[in-house]
Amino acid sequence: MTAVTCPSGHPSVSTDYCDVCGLPIGAAATPAAASVPAPAAAAPVAPATTQSCPNCSESAAVDALFCENCGYDFTTGTMPRPASTLDLSTPPPAPPAPQAVADWVAERWVDPDWYAVQQSDDPCPSPGLPVVVPLADKSILIGRPSKSRGITPQIDCGDDTGVSRRQAQLSTDGQRWWVEDLQSSNGTYVASSAGPLPEDPIPPGQRRELKEDDRIYVGAWTRLVVRKATPEEQAGQA
Numbered sequence: 001m002t003a004v005t006c007p008s009g010h011p012s013v014s015t016d017y018c019d020v021c022g023l024p025i026g027a028a029a030t031p032a033a034a035s036v037p038a039p040a041a042a043a044p045v046a047p048a049t050t051q052s053c054p055n056c057s058e059s060a061a062v063d064a065l066f067c068e069n070c071g072y073d074f075t076t077g078t079m080p081r082p083a084s085t086l087d088l089s090t091p092p093p094a095p096p097a098p099q100a101v102a103d104w105v106a107e108r109w110v111d112p113d114w115y116a117v118q119q120s121d122d123p124c125p126s127p128g129l130p131v132v133v134p135l136a137d138k139s140i141l142i143g144r145p146s147k148s149r150g151i152t153p154q155i156d157c158g159d160d161t162g163v164s165r166r167q168a169q170l171s172t173d174g175q176r177w178w179v180e181d182l183q184s185s186n187g188t189y190v191a192s193s194a195g196p197l198p199e200d201p202i203p204p205g206q207r208r209e210l211k212e213d214d215r216i217y218v219g220a221w222t223r224l225v226v227r228k229a230t231p232e233e234q235a236g237q238a
Contacts, residue, residue: 055079101234102134104172104226106155111223114197118186119219122161134229135236140170142218143182155224162186162219170205170226177226178207179216188218 003011006018006025017024051055051062051074067076083147099214107130115124130195133155143153143166155170157163164184171178179202187201193213202208210216218222 024129045118081113087215100136101229101237102136103229103234104135104177105229105233106133106135106170107131107227108133108155108157108227109223109225110221112215113220114223115221117197118162118220120162122220124221125159130225135170135172135226136231138172138174141166142170142216142224143167143188143196144190157222160219160222163222167218168216179209179210180205180207184218186219190214 004014004015004025006012006021006023008018008021008023010018010020012019012025015025020026041226047062049062050059051064052058053060053067053070053072053074054077055072056067056070056103058067060067060069060074064074109130110125110127112124112127125199135154137154140155141151142155142157142163143151144158144160145152145156146165149165151165153166157167161210162185164182164186166182166186168182168188169180171180179190181187181202189198190208190210190216191198191200192211193215198217210226214226216226
């Protein structure tokens with residue numbers, strides 16, 4: 001006898017009710033051959049976790065807003081903006097630190113009295129107000145500049161040809177000042193402002209401490225005065 005299969009998949013000899021579970025088989029009952037189970041449904045496909053960038057094909061997370069490789073905007077479909085010259089890859093350089101304000105200055109005078117005893121062939125410049133030079137370093141060179149020899153004195157006496165390229169050196173500990181002759185051609189002289197002009201140069205290579213009223217004489221007409229800077233002079237340096 002031909003067997004049929006009930007809706008629950010049981011083989012049944014009876015064609016009206018299942019011999020196993022009693023379910024009605026009905027007109028839709030099929031021969032036993034039809035009882036072969038249908039192929040199992042394909043397993044559900046897992047949702048994608050990555051996406052490919054349309055601009056550079058780089059892989060990105062499916063919920064990413066931008067491509068980390070090229071900057072493509074997944075939400076708007078906008079291509080990355082081309083690099084601009086206004087874009088700064090590095091931060092701007094820090095502004096230079098302000099220069100230290102010098103507490104001391106040197107006055108460079110044209111002294112006709114000193115010129116009168118030097119017997120120089122060069123004409124003496126007209127006396128006037130001094131050139132004021134801030135003394136910001138602990139060691140200051142007095143002399144005349146020379147590009148070929150790389151000499152750049154902080155106290156430039158270039159118009160006085162009686163001054164050597166490396167005439168003398170000023171040095172300080174912040175409170176006191178010393179002057180040293182650097183084996184100059186015409187010597188370096190020191191004298192008090194209240195006394196006569198000096199006649200003997202200081203020994204080369206030996207430091208001479210300057211008193212408050214001392215003056216330095218070099219060259220054919222140059223007189224130097226080292227003093228504290230005034231508040232106005234310090235403000236002008238800032």
